[in-house]
Every structure is written in structure tokens, then in C-alpha cells.
Amino acid sequence: MSSPTPARSGVHPRRVTRRPRRWASASIAALALVLTACSGSETTSAPAPSSPSSPSTELGATAPAAGELVGTAMGWSADAVPGVEQSVIGTWMARDSWENLALGQWLTDNPTYVAYVAEHPDGAADIGVPLVPHDSDTPFDDLLREAASGARDADYRSMGTRLAAASPATVYARVWWEMNLRPMSDGIDRELFKAAWAHAVPLIREGFAAGARPGQTLSVVFSPNADGADYEEFYPGDDLVDLMALDAYGQRWGSSTPSDAELLALLGQQLDRFTQFARSHGKGVAMAEWGNVADKADGGDEQMQGLGDFPPYVALVLDWAAREEAEYLVYFNSPDAGVGQTLQDTPQSLSMLQGAWSSAVR
Template sequence: MSRRGRWTARVCVGTGVAALLAAGCAPAPAPQGPASGGSSGTGIAVGAYLHYGSPGVDRMQELSRWLGGTELRAGHTYLPGDTWENIEGAPDSLRSWARWRKEGSDRLFVLNVPMLEGNEAGVPDDRVAELLRAGAHGEYDDHFRRLAERLVDLGIPDTVIVLGWEMNGSNYTHRCRPDPESWKQYWRRIVVAMRSVEGERFRFDFAPNRGGDAIAWTTCYPGDDVVDIVGMDSYDQPPGDSFDEQVTQPYGLQQQVDFAKAHGKQISYPEWGLFRNGDNPDYMLQMLAWIAEHKPLYQSITDYCPHGVWQCGQNPRSAEVFREFLSASADRGRRAASRHRP
């Protein structure tokens, strides 16, 4: 999704939820328990994108209370891709995220990092190809070393880096399609540059859009030695009108799981949520069940309108499913799944 949505969209009012879901919801079979991180630090790290800056940190605690005390172990934000200075980690809000991360030894800090400045500037394909070739030849290495140094200095050397996300689409300057070979080489240079900084323990998350989009995401995969996690951004929208189609479509959810297994990688869902089909509790429950079954390293719902459930009052039925499924009480989560079976 675009930075415009993340940075400038007005958050919808309403943090409460409506009464129980209307009858007729047809969820997937119930998993054995909610996809909650739990206080022990085992299992899936649950998170949400709540705001890019320091307010996002404050809202983590509020969302946890709304979920009945469920521990949120994945803190997720984005670096703006407007200037190289910001890509180097200039935003002061990183200090707030660093404090949050260091308050719990089992927490994950997840940071989306653009690969090029002017990342939403509508740059044409021929210019994108030139920029990717420059990156592949090392022109931008210093920017990423500075980012790595900034993160290490802040005490968060184990940050999960979602680098060049949704590269298989057409929205971003850091897209892959104009020159896939240069894109892959550029990714490799960035990883090598960041790993050269003393004290780093970064993990790099390769996270395309679900589906074929502008180019098959497998064409952009830069290699097992420079990827730690195979992620996927997946919203309730085409391609895939039903959840089953989102699973089975080419380059969909099942192919992500199979690809990661074949390459010996963990999976993740850095972005997911509602979208084209409105308040859709069936989708919400099936996606949560998918996550619980396949056990990604972390999952992070995009929680602003139209995608979200806590900060967006327009999706009350989906909010109720999300809240009950991820409640701190495992029994309550199982009841949520079984209650809404047809």
C-alpha cells in the first residue's frame, strides 16, 4: 500500500466494536488456538501498523488493552522514501521505537526500508531502470551503511528489515519490473553494506504483493544468502475474489508458503487487512486461521481505514472476529472461531 495512506490518511474514529457478528458467516475450520505471541515469547509475534511515528508506539499499549491484554510483540513502521536522509534513518521517531523494542527481550522491531529516494514520485520505467543499475554498481551503498549504523547506535541491531517491499507491483520507484537483474544485484549490495556494520544482527524480509501483479515475484528473488524471511503483503482484494482463490492463485498464499519451505526460510505477513470487500468477517477469520496454521515469524495488520479493525469503526463485524480470535484468552479465541461457523 502507498505511503500516502500510511502517512496522511485520517484515522477513522471509533475504537469500540459492534455486537456479535450477524449470522451467516462462513469461516474456515477453527485452529487449535489464537495466533497470539503469548508472554513466553514463543509462537507468532502479533503486531499492527498503527502510525509511522511515536504515536504508533503509544497505540501499541492501547491496542493490547483492547485485545484483553494480548501481548503485541511486533512493532512495525516505515521509513519515508522521499529523501536519502530519511532512508538513512533520520526520523527521530526511531528513538521511540528503539525504546519500545528494548523493553522486551522477545519483541521484534519491523522496519520497512525503501530502496530509492522519491519512492512514490511516479518515476517512469526507463528512469527506474537507470537507478537500479546505479544501485547495482554500488552508488547508494553509503546510504544503507548509515542506516545500519543508526540502528546499531540506537540499540536495535536485530531489526527486521522489510527491504523494497511490494517490488512486484507498479507503485514504487523501487519496483523490480524495469530491470529484474539489476534489482536483485542492488538488493544484494544493500544487504552486504548493512551487514558490514559491526554489531548488526539484521534479518532481511523479501515481501512482495500477493499474486502476479506487474511481474512474478519469484523473478525478483535475490538469493537465499541475502534473504532471511519470505513475506507477503495480502489484502482482501483481487486478484482472488474469495479467500480460497487468494490461497491457490499463481503467486498466492500457498505458493509463498511452498517457496519459503523450499528455500529454508520463515514466512511473514508484514501487511494484511480488509480492502475492496468492505467489512468481511469471513475473510478476517480465514486469514487469522491461515496465519495460525502456517505460523509466520510475525504478522502485522494494517490498522487504518479501510483496512483496519481497531482504529477503523467502519468494520465492526471484522473487528469483533479479530478481537475475539486474538484475545489473551485462548479459550475465548477458540470460541470466536467456533461460534461463527455456519
């Protein structure tokens, strides 16, 4: 989702280092969701790609066996998910001006995030980090040229330092998250994007290292939208990315409500494509934004079309996380930005998530 202008209270209206622990095999209701190890900017060997999933068989919401889930952190952005322990929080930084980028604005203005960091200093945060202030009126390519030219080097170092100061022990920085989301992506020159990323990321890492506490780590995350333009065109290079995280909501874009089978087939294809891309670059995977989308009926308007309370989507994501050893999952639990509902509005899906946590064999 593309985040609107940040508010001053509540959540952004958008939108530890430990050894992995192994969990016993279980049904989808027994999927365990626990905090995994983070290695900072160091990349470990990714698991081999699995065979493609078969979403057409997953209409029953109880279908896929989970197998073993290795250390996947579970959390949310926006409203709390009752009955689920939060081991990673999702939030975003402001992207309206260079000044606010340098200050890390929004991190310290978000009371929910500030409280989480205070209560969980050894926890993890998934943070949307702007590459340029693309909520300003300046054309995207002009901003990217400015970034690549070196004119904003001090701002990027400052951003990295602020990330360290305002964050828990493990930081996942999703640089220009959903850069491939249309129509925004139509105004972005891919080569300029990669040049700006290549210039900015080392400076962000440098600033973070200068301000980091002992044991605090930063992972730079490449995070496209599953339903956007070809994200392969934006990929900046393996040495500039530590992890890949997908934003994949339970929806398709269109004017009519999809069938159960259509939606699951689409999502299965999106997950398979993303996983294969990440593995081809030796990267681990995560799900930075996910959530069921409201059933908006056939209104004739092009918009996000979901199925409301649709547990098979939750089962699909949880099974993918178990199979691919996803590093973390962050549920976007807000009705904003076209989602139209929260988990509290979808009791069957909420129950599945709660069961996945409470049934874990520790």
C-alpha cells in the first residue's frame, strides 16, 4: 500500500539477535510465529527454492500442512492483533521533505511505535524508509538525480543515525517500499532509481553504524508490491540488499469481486514468482505487508477487490512462511488505503492467526 500523509497520533495511516528455533510439525492452525535471527547487513545462505504451491487445493482454510516453521517473527502495523504476541512492529518514516528524511520524522511522533521500542528494546522493527521525498511536488526523476549526485549525502547519514537511535535491536529498512506500485512507477526511471539507491544505501549504513548500540543490526530490504509493475527492473544489486520482503494483500485490482479460486491462484503465482526471484539472488524472504481486503461488491470502479473474512488467504500466507522459512510477517491491521477492514472485522481469519500462535509447540 502507498501511505498517505502521516498523522500526528496513532499509527501511520499508510499504511535480536537470536538463533532460529525449530518447531514441531503441525497443521496450519499450529503454525508457530517467533522471532528469528537477524544478521545485519551480512547475508546468510538462503534455502533452496521450494516447488511451486498449489493454491487451487487450498480452498478449505484447513488444507495445507505447515511442516516446520523456522523462526518467523510475527507482528503488525496499525491496530494491535488480540491474542498474538508481537515480535516485530511495522511503521514508516515521513517522505514529504529532505529535512524530515534526515530527521527520521514520524518514528518519534508515533506513540504506538515509541511505546513498543521502550517495552521491547531487543525486539524488531520493519520500517518504510524513503529513498527520496516523493510525497513532495518535485518530479521523481529530479529527486533521484539529486540523490545520486551526492547533494544529499549528509541527509542519508543522518537518516541512518536516526534509525539507530529510534529503533529496537533489529531494524529492517524497506527503502522506497512498493516502488513498483502503479501509477507511481510510471514516473520513475529505473536506472536513476538504481543509481540513487546505490549512492544512498552505503551512507545510510554508515550513519546507522555510527549511532548503533552494541548488538543492534540493520538489514536493507527490497520490498516491492505483488500487484505492481515488474519489480525486477528496480533491483539495485545483491551487495545493496540484505533481504527481500513482499507486500501481498488478499486482493486483486479490478472492478469485480474475484472468486475464491481466482484469488488464491493469483496470490499463489505472486508468492512463487517473488520467492524464485529472491532465491535467484541468494536472499531470504519476508512479508512486510499483508492482510485480507474487504469485499466491495461489483461497483464498476477499478479498486482493490477482496473477499472479506477469507481464512484460505491467511492459510496460504502462513504455509508459505513455513515452507520458505520467512524471516517475518507484518499484518496491516487497518481499514486505511483501500483495505476496508481489520482483523477484528474478520473473526475467522483472526481465529486462525490466534490458533497459529497459541498452538505452537515451544
